[in-house]
Amino acid sequence: QEQLVESGGGLVQAGGSLRLSCAASERSFGSNAMGWFRQAPGKEREFVAAISWSGSSTIYADSVKGRFTISRDNAKNTMYLQMNSLKPEDTAVYYCAADRGAAYPLRRAYNYDYWGQGTQVTVSS
Numbered sequence: 001q002e003q004l005v006e007s008g009g010g011l012v013q014a015g016g017s018l019r020l021s022c023a024a025s026e027r028s029f030g031s032n033a034m035g036w037f038r039q040a041p042g043k044e045r046e047f048v049a050a051i052s053w054s055g056s057s058t059i060y061a062d063s064v065k066g067r068f069t070i071s072r073d074n075a076k077n078t079m080y081l082q083m084n085s086l087k088p089e090d091t092a093v094y095y096c097a098a099d100r101g102a103a104y105p106l107r108r109a110y111n112y113d114y115w116g117q118g119t120q121v122t123v124s125s
Contacts, residue, residue: 005022012123023077023078033102035105048060049064067085097116
């Protein structure tokens with residue numbers, strides 16, 4: 001079973017940047033499409049970004065497009081989310097997820113088979 005561990009969250013001022021990492025436990029990481037989701041207090045989990053198994057295809061939520069960049073390094077079994085120009089409304093717990101055996105990135109949480117524990121991102125105004 002794939003284990004995912006997020007890191008890189010923290011407290012940052014509006015306009016600042018953070019880089020999240022998601023480390024995967026299995027060699028099959030390179031065969032899985034991956035995604036980032038987030039959940040703010042009192043809100044449902046929402047899609048942020050996703051990337052194909054090869055890294056050649058990416059998709060983003062409209063709210064983060066142009067500010068966030070998803071990437072992956074299959075040699076290191078790690079996925080990243082570079083977050084720039086952060087806003088207070090980006091405050092949430094961020095989760096990485098793996099879509100086992102899928103080549104292409106998807107937006108729906110129910111497509112993903114494995115989830116990390118999450119990392120808190122707090123953006124102060």
